[in-house]
Amino acid sequence: MSDDKLLVVRDLTTTFATAGGDLPAVAGVSFDLARNETLGIVGESGSGKTVLSRTIMGLQPRVNTTVTGSSIIDGFEVVGASENEKRTIWGTEVAMVFQDPMTSLNPVMRIGKQIDEALRVRLGMNRKDAKARAIELLELVGIPSPVQRYNAYPGQLSGGMRQRVVIAIALACSPKLLMADEPTTGLDVTIQAQILNLLDELKERLKTSVILVTHDLGVVATRTSRILVMYAGRIVETGTTRDVFYHHRMPYTRALLESSPKVANKSHTRLVTIPGRPPNLLSLSDGCSFAPRCKYATDQCHLVRPELQPSVEPGHTFACWNPLPINAEATLP
Amino acid sequence: MSSFSLEEAELMVEKSEKGEPLGLFFWICVFWIGLNVFGAIFANVLPLPNPLNENFNAINVGPGLHHLFGTDDLGRDIFSRIVYGSRVSITVGIGAILIGFGVGAPLGMLAAYRRGRFDSFLTTIMYVLLAFPAIIATIAVLSFWTPRSLFKIIVVIGVASIPLVYRVIRTATLSVATKDYVIAAKVQGATDRRILMKELLPNIAPIAVSFFLIGVATVITLEGALAFLGLSVNPPTPSWGNMINEARTVLTQNVWLAFFPSLALCLFLIALNFIGDRIRSHFDVTEVKL
Amino acid sequence: MLRYLTKRLMLLVGIVFVISVGSFYLIHLLPGNPATVILGFGATPEAKAILYKQLGLSKPIYLQYFVWLGNILHGNLGVSFISQTTVSSVIRSALPIDGEIIILSQIMAFAAAIPTAMRSARKPDGIIDRVLGATSFTLLSIPPYILIVVLVLFISIKLGVSGTGPSAYVSLGTDWITNLESLSLPAFTLATVSFVVYYRILRSDLIATLQEEFITMARSKGISQRRIMWCHAFRPSSVALLGAASVNIGSLLAAGFVVQYLLQIPGLGYTLILAINESDFLVVQGIVLTVSVLVVAINFFFDFVINMVDPRISRE
Ligand SMILES: Nc1ncnc2c1ncn2[C@@H]1O[C@H](COP(=O)(O)OP(=O)(O)O)[C@@H](O)[C@H]1O
Ligand code: SF4
Ligand SMILES: [Mg+2]
Numbered sequence: 001m002s003d004d005k006l007l008v009v010r011d012l013t014t015t016f017a018t019a020g021g022d023l024p025a026v027a028g029v030s031f032d033l034a035r036n037e038t039l040g041i042v043g044e045s046g047s048g049k050t051v052l053s054r055t056i057m058g059l060q061p062r063v064n065t066t067v068t069g070s071s072i073i074d075g076f077e078v079v080g081a082s083e084n085e086k087r088t089i090w091g092t093e094v095a096m097v098f099q100d101p102m103t104s105l106n107p108v109m110r111i112g113k114q115i116d117e118a119l120r121v122r123l124g125m126n127r128k129d130a131k132a133r134a135i136e137l138l139e140l141v142g143i144p145s146p147v148q149r150y151n152a153y154p155g156q157l158s159g160g161m162r163q164r165v166v167i168a169i170a171l172a173c174s175p176k177l178l179m180a181d182e183p184t185t186g187l188d189v190t191i192q193a194q195i196l197n198l199l200d201e202l203k204e205r206l207k208t209s210v211i212l213v214t215h216d217l218g219v220v221a222t223r224t225s226r227i228l229v230m231y232a233g234r235i236v237e238t239g240t241t242r243d244v245f246y247h248h249r250m251p252y253t254r255a256l257l258e259s260s261p262k263v264a265n266k267s268h269t270r271l272v273t274i275p276g277r278p279p280n281l282l283s284l285s286d287g288c289s290f291a292p293r294c295k296y297a298t299d300q301c302h303l304v305r306p307e308l309q310p311s312v313e314p315g316h317t318f319a320c321w322n323p324l325p326i327n328a329e330a331t332l333p
Numbered sequence: 334m335s336s337f338s339l340e341e342a343e344l345m346v347e348k349s350e351k352g353e354p355l356g357l358f359f360w361i362c363v364f365w366i367g368l369n370v371f372g373a374i375f376a377n378v379l380p381l382p383n384p385l386n387e388n389f390n391a392i393n394v395g396p397g398l399h400h401l402f403g404t405d406d407l408g409r410d411i412f413s414r415i416v417y418g419s420r421v422s423i424t425v426g427i428g429a430i431l432i433g434f435g436v437g438a439p440l441g442m443l444a445a446y447r448r449g450r451f452d453s454f455l456t457t458i459m460y461v462l463l464a465f466p467a468i469i470a471t472i473a474v475l476s477f478w479t480p481r482s483l484f485k486i487i488v489v490i491g492v493a494s495i496p497l498v499y500r501v502i503r504t505a506t507l508s509v510a511t512k513d514y515v516i517a518a519k520v521q522g523a524t525d526r527r528i529l530m531k532e533l534l535p536n537i538a539p540i541a542v543s544f545f546l547i548g549v550a551t552v553i554t555l556e557g558a559l560a561f562l563g564l565s566v567n568p569p570t571p572s573w574g575n576m577i578n579e580a581r582t583v584l585t586q587n588v589w590l591a592f593f594p595s596l597a598l599c600l601f602l603i604a605l606n607f608i609g610d611r612i613r614s615h616f617d618v619t620e621v622k623l
Numbered sequence: 624m625l626r627y628l629t630k631r632l633m634l635l636v637g638i639v640f641v642i643s644v645g646s647f648y649l650i651h652l653l654p655g656n657p658a659t660v661i662l663g664f665g666a667t668p669e670a671k672a673i674l675y676k677q678l679g680l681s682k683p684i685y686l687q688y689f690v691w692l693g694n695i696l697h698g699n700l701g702v703s704f705i706s707q708t709t710v711s712s713v714i715r716s717a718l719p720i721d722g723e724i725i726i727l728s729q730i731m732a733f734a735a736a737i738p739t740a741m742r743s744a745r746k747p748d749g750i751i752d753r754v755l756g757a758t759s760f761t762l763l764s765i766p767p768y769i770l771i772v773v774l775v776l777f778i779s780i781k782l783g784v785s786g787t788g789p790s791a792y793v794s795l796g797t798d799w800i801t802n803l804e805s806l807s808l809p810a811f812t813l814a815t816v817s818f819v820v821y822y823r824i825l826r827s828d829l830i831a832t833l834q835e836e837f838i839t840m841a842r843s844k845g846i847s848q849r850r851i852m853w854c855h856a857f858r859p860s861s862v863a864l865l866g867a868a869s870v871n872i873g874s875l876l877a878a879g880f881v882v883q884y885l886l887q888i889p890g891l892g893y894t895l896i897l898a899i900n901e902s903d904f905l906v907v908q909g910i911v912l913t914v915s916v917l918v919v920a921i922n923f924f925f926d927f928v929i930n931m932v933d934p935r936i937s938r939e
Contacts, residue, residue: 057843059842083848086845087846090842090843090844090845091844091845095843095844096843098840100836103836104837104839105837105840106837106840106841106855106858106859107934108858108932108933108934109854109855109858117854118844118845118846121844121850122844122845122846153934166840169844170843172844461634461637464634464638464919464922465642465645465915465919466872466874466876466877466914466918466919467873468874468877469873469876469914470915472877472895473646473907473908474652477907554766557766557768558766558767558768558877558878558881561768561881561884562880564899574768577768577769577772578768581775581885584776595769595772595773599766599769602765602766603764605764606763607760610760
């Protein structure tokens with residue numbers, strides 16, 4: 001393992017024991033992340049992005065959940081580590097920005113205290129220093145009059161402001177890896193751009209690696225160097241952002257691109273949604289999970305699952321029996 | 334409820350967990366309640382000695398073949414008194430809660446369905462009434478409204494339970510009334526009556542039944558307390574409450590006298606509470622939270 | 624916040640009004656002449672005449688209410704015709720005993736319920752949770768009057784622990800140790816009754832809170848399990864606990880009545896039942912009024928505290 005890899009994920013699998021049987025929310029995911037890299041994970045809602053990003057840092061639910069494979073963050077093996085062991089990297093090595101700022105902040109705790117907490121517990125700061133640092137962080141994430149806001153309850157802030165607080169908390173202990181799980185999905189369109197730009201700017205300034213999770217390809221288009229496309233808990237295509245956008249081979253990636261308002265349809269007139277519904281993870285077939293919705297599907301697709309295979313560009317892989325032709329570029333802007 | 338407060342019964346109904354199986358113990362409880370109710374109804378045709386019959390040749394006899402649970406200090410058969418005593422408890426419990434549901438449930442459903450002024454007016458009144466501690470009110474009214482009778486006890490407890498039933502049913506209906514299928518039915522022009530009966534009622538039934546049963550248990554506990562304080566039906570008519578009350582003065586001579594009615598009461602309450610709890614958690618399945 | 628409190632305060636006034644009308648009207652539920660009720664059957668015609676004038680008993684009933692209300696507001700609840708002492712002094716000497724029993728019981732109940740509920744919620748359906756669940760469910764169905772009888776039987780009679788049985792009450796002023804002994808069984812009974820409710824409510828609320836996203840967020844900060852439980856889960860859930868405690872007060876007082884009656888502890892409950900049995904109706908009316916207003920006031924106070932704990936409530 002070379003030193004420039006901050007994160008190495010191998011064959012990561014997360015299975016929930018549910019009333020309806022074992023539910024494989026993440027299956028056999030492998031990838032690497034270099035230092036200072038920004039990686040995008042995209043996929044429809046329900047494709048396992050949240051579960052994957054939580055499993056990577058060991059934050060999956062503690063009951064009825066089985067994780068196998070390996071996820072090594074800066075030399076620390078997360079899979080199989082106890083809660084106490086993982087605690088040593090949470091916050092300081094890896095932190096998460098959650099999807100919904102309405103629910104991810106403790107509603108009955110002043111926001112200042114929520115930032116302080118990490119500083120005091122993890123970094124051992126005293127009350128005064130922690131407060132000063134917390135106010136600095138609030139300023140850093142662009143919250144006006146941070147001294148007054150320090151004493152506010154989450155309910156007194158707007159969604160965008162709350163998400164800034166969540167980011168401040170995540171950055172409090174200067175993590176090397178920041179996981180941002182749909183950080184703008186719950187927000188207004190205008191606020192979305194602000195938050196994403198803030199993340200970009202902070203990433204540059206603090207030299208953090210970022211994993212940006214989203215269902216909206218428009219979000220990752222200009223902000224990531226590489227993209228993983230997920231479907232039904234698996235990676236179905238991966239490559240540089242450019243390759244995924246312009247040379248994708250997997251019909252699902254294409255469908256995803258077509259359904260993204262900013263990318264496919266500049267006029268915003270009509271949003272093409274992917275026909276059909278995501279598969280039921282409790283009863284997956286042995287074939288390609290996308291087959292029931294895929295217009296290129298053949299018999300083989302229904303029977304045998306395609307493995308990831310390299311495309312022409314280096315580092316570009318896809319899982320499909322009937323890949324799109326290599327010059328798919330023409331159809332997209 | 335151990336603490337004869339319908340308010341707590343309400344808290345319990347709201348807080349139980351969802352989607353659990355009924356289980357064997359549930360059916361044992363159902364059987365037990367059935368047995369008790371059967372005994373209460375058919376007490377006079379069952380081969381039981383007269384519960385008022387005093388027999389001074391058999392005073393304070395322990396449990397045995399002749400007298401299953403023994404006799405009391407007047408030689409009356411305890412088993413027979415317990416079976417007859419269940420009549421008072423069960424009648425008061427069911428009677429009072431029926432009054433509460435008879436008035437509170439339709440009002441609660443209507444208020445939640447209609448909303449608007451009707452709802453806010455009714456709900457404000459009910460909240461004011463709710464703030465009045467029902468148990469204190471019950472004791473107060475029963476102490477002034479003499480002479481006491483079973484009927485008066487039922488009426489007083491029943492009236493006191495109306496605001497609570499109202500609140501439970503209203504809350505339950507509210508959560509259903511905003512669901513898509515109800516709105517769809519409205520849009521399709523279904524009559525109010527139809528929506529109330531066909532869409533809302535079946536959906537709030539689990540909570541209603543559960544609260545009914547736990548409510549009966551609560552009222553039975555309350556009746557016991559009133560009997561204990563001498564505010565319920567007068568001796569010699571047996572009731573579980575006044576049997577325990579009479580027995581406590583002779584605790585040192587005859588423990589069985591207090592033991593059996595207490596056991597009968599507790600088992601009955603456990604069974605009722607358990608059935609109520611399970612019905613709610615079994616039938617009221619909401620989406621699993623992720 | 625201020626608006627919320629004003630609204631609650633107005634509701635409080637409304638409720639107290641209803642309580643006062645209810646309590647006033649109680650006397651008229653009795654068959655016969657209110658003067659007889661108030662003065663007892665042996666009263667002389669002169670005494671009745673004075674009372675008639677004093678309470679305006681010949682006036683219409685709503686005017687009588689205002690005369691009565693005026694007296695109440697001056698702290699005049701009337702005179703007990705049995706003991707010939709004022710009702711307010713009767714209440715003043717009895718009330719602290721209820722207060723003491725309830726405070727003792729609540730300390731015990733919270734001390735037991737909070738740690739056990741935390742324990743259960745950490746591993747729902749674990750062995751500890753199951754045992755506690757079954758125990759609390761059984762206790763839930765055991766009325767306080769059976770509990771106290773069992774306790775008296777085993778502790779006072781079988782084990783012979785002195786100072787715990789019937790008629791053993793010693794006032795706090797006389798000797799506080801004996802006083803605590805004499806109140807230990809009642810307090811324990813009420814504590815059990817409350818514990819069951821608090822444990823169950825807090826447990827299920829904690830389990831729900833622990834599912835919340837902000838708990839995962841707290842986890843992701845790398846803080847200890849203990850800190851997550853106390854600083855992040857307990858506080859939002861304590862709102863449910865306080866709510867339960869508030870609702871519990873009424874039934875707790877009533878349970879207190881029962882245990883006092885059994886052990887002949889001269890608190891409000893025992894006094895009330897004696898007054899009922901002696902037809903000393905002004906005492907009954909006074910106690911009913913006092914207790915009802917107290918319960919409402921305590922509920923209002925809890926509302927206020929809950930508001931302080933959870934800033935979400937007043938904003939909704
Ligand atoms: N705790 C859980 N228990 C059972 N199933 C879960 C749990 N969390 C997520 N899932 C399931 O895993 C799948 C992936 O969910 P998620 O990762 O949230 O998708 P995404 O973030 O891509 O929208 C979904 O089908 C979801 O139902
Ligand atoms: S493998 Fe077959 S079904 Fe799956 S995406 Fe490719 S063509 Fe479609
Ligand atoms: Mg997600």
